[in-house]
């Protein structure tokens with residue numbers, strides 16, 4: 001093998017080994033009775049998970065997280081897919097402007113629109129509850145669905161819709177019988193990516209959530225930020241739970257989304 | 271009008287457009303307008319003048335760029351050779367891809383806890399370094415610049431890698447084979463065929479990775495020195511708006527952030543326009 | 555299921571894309587049961603015409619009437635036409651059987667009836683064995699036949715076909731051509747068939763419509779168009795490959811005498827030419843024979859292609875014009891030969907465009 005190949009795989013291995021050590025350190029700590037300065041903790045326990053569950057209201061936080069994530073997925077698909085359809089199938093004056101408008105929320109750091117958005121939401125009394133969190137998370141999610149679905153719809157031959165019409169299908173039948181089944185894989189892929197993004201989205205939730213409407217990331221952050229009050233092991237236990245659930249989501253996602261076809265879909269052989 | 275494709279289908283745009291206008295464009299314009307109404311009086315531009323006059327605020331731009339530019343560059347540049355070797359089919363490709371993508375699931379807090387536990391003064395990493403005699407004292411790798419940079423690499427690399435792998439897979443492999451039959455060696459095939467076709471994808475990936483790094487916020491608190499060398503611009507914006515409840519100043523800083531971000535995107539697009547212009551080689 | 559109509563009238567139908575006129579004032583009347591072919595080179599507006607007829611493209615002007623009732627305002631699904639698309643446009647997520655039955659279920663036909671008619675249509679196109687496969691599992695020719703079955707299962711009052719054979723290989727194309735003709739004869743469905751292949755059009759159609767740049771050049775039976783092309787453009791499309799510039803020296807009713815390639819030729823006056831006018835002489839390669847006689851041209855053989863029993867020869871006239879000849883005699887490059895053409899096979903057209911304007 002060539003030297004450069006060895007270098008690349010060596011670097012990958014170094015990265016992965018350290019990453020593994022990093023994750024292992026957290027997992028071990030979350031099970032440790034006490035661990036300070038030694039190679040291995042003196043004694044293992046599962047009690048920190050119980051503590052995390054009880055003291056940090058984990059159940060409530062998980063319920064909120066699921067509610068927010070599902071609402072964001074459903075709404076962003078409902079709003080985003082029709083927009084993507086129109087953008088994929090039609091050219092019209094001002095199309096570039098509309099495209100840029102959908103690109104900006106993805107290209108700008110969440111903080112830049114999050115602060116004014118939170119200000120506006122507080123002004124209209126929408127922030128501080130689940131509704132506010134959902135609205136804020138929709139801002140990058142809807143454009144994300146639009147931008148991933150547009151190329152997906154473009155690759156569906158418009159002649160197929162024309163063929164359905166020539167068979168006598170009305171607009172509603174074209175949509176339910178022909179278009180919808182063809183869109184399902186794309187919608188599924190976009191939904192899962194939105195789900196992962198929303199569960200992991202810190203800034204927007206942080207800026208708009210109040211007590212009782214925090215998602216898992218935010219309450220994790222608060223728990224760690226106010227460390228000292230809580231044992232580090234309990235925070236670690238919570239972080240392990242978070243990563244565990246994200247991992248499940250990711251594995252499910254990879255079953256539906258081929259990671260190598262995230263942005264470019266190879267044409268299916270005719 | 272119908273002849274030009276302006277028809278009922280365009281009604282489908284309405285919900286989406288109303289949504290971005292109401293929840294993105296309006297708040298941003300509201301924030302822009304708010305940023306010109308300083309709390310503490312002064313001219314229209316007082317907030318901006320204050321930002322650029324006060325080194326404690328002004329320097330946050332450089333602090334953030336000093337983190338975000340290297341992080342984005344490392345993530346993109348490291349992804350290229352790895353992704354390049356992972357095109358095509360081979361056994362264990364799916365497993366390797368999954369392992370490389372797993373850091374997406376870690377989240378800021380586990381990464382931060384991990385960095386503190388693992389790279390901290392009494393963590394395994396320093397223990398090993400001292401064990402093999404590379405250093406006598408523990409190396410400080412967290413609660414400073416390096417901690418935040420590592421955190422940005424761990425969370426940003428999987429995104430960059432996935433995107434670049436995806437763009438690379440979209441390039442027709444027969445193009446490289448054609449170049450090989452014309453006598454181009456490995457290096458020149460990459461330089462003259464793959465790289466130009468990948469350039470648009472690289473530009474997009476760099477922009478998206480850069481946004482992630484430039485937005486750095488929680489990890490700057492958790493594994494950095496939030497009042498010192500990792501006082502990034504998000505912290506300045508957040509603290510002004512919500513700790514000091516100076517919304518106009520917070521909005522002004524948010525606007526400055528947006529401008530810096532758009533300047534970087536502009537520069538990347540400029541770089542891209544000096545290279546091959548055309549399709550990404552994707553979309554069949 | 556729809557009643558066959560007596561006539562479909564297309565009146566001054568126009569279609570523009572921006573300021574490009576893709577179809578200019580199309581006038582055509584199609585009788586029930588007729589097989590009409592729209593013929594022309596790529597980009598001449600054939601698909602545009604077909605899509606306007608189908609309702610898939612809004613008209614820029616004109617109207618379409620079926621037995622006196624306007625239909626151009628109806629959406630495609632309410633016109634009751636069937637269409638076979640160039641790239642088939644099969645529904646990839648439905649089996650062959652469900653593809654074919656789709657139109658029936660759109661018309662609210664019951665399951666039993668639906669299955670029976672879909673089976674029948676699949677039998678007609680000889681695909682009964684593949685009913686449960688998906689389009690991706692079929693060969694090109696099979697997909698083609700599914701597309702045809704899907705269009706004819708409704709027994710539409712008009713079947714539109716857009717170059718349905720253009721993606722097939724030569725042998726399959728011939729076979730499917732016969733198949734389409736057979737289906738048309740057994741079902742009697744009125745058909746509009748788009749193609750750029752003159753042979754296909756001549757073989758299939760009752761009537762040809764030759765289009766050029768969106769403008770109709772000639773409408774007529776295959777015999778008429780083949781033997782009496784209306785202008786030099788149609789002649790070129792119908793196999794008159796030799797187009798030689800000439801000057802008219804004498805006119806005697808139908809017979810003109812022209813000077814072409816430093817020789818004197820007699821031919822048929824197609825454009826009411828008068829002595830002295832600039833003209834174009836059109837000849838089919840197969841009408842030119844090697845040998846001495848009446849109506850002769852001298853030429854030097856330049857390129858010889860072997861085509862089995864015949865040779866395709868390109869020769870050059872003394873003035874430098876190229877001449878294409880098909881002949882059984884063995885010739886070699888460099889030979890000087892004498893070529894003759896029967897005067898009734900030489901068509902003389904007016905020189906419409908100054909040389910070089912033609913694109």
Ligand SMILES: Nc1ncnc2c1ncn2[C@@H]1O[C@H](COP(=O)(O)OP(=O)(O)OP(=O)(O)O)[C@@H](O)[C@H]1O
Pocket residue numbers: 571574576594595596597598599600601602603750
């Ligand atoms: N959507 C469109 N926008 C602009 N111009 C168009 C459009 N569709 C067709 N045209 C133009 O109209 C003219 C006729 O196109 P049409 O598709 O009818 O050609 P065609 O005769 O079917 O050709 P082919 O044999 O290649 O299919 C062409 O010059 C084409 O460029």
Ligand SMILES: [Mg+2]
Pocket residue numbers: 600601602716717
């Ligand atoms: Mg066409």
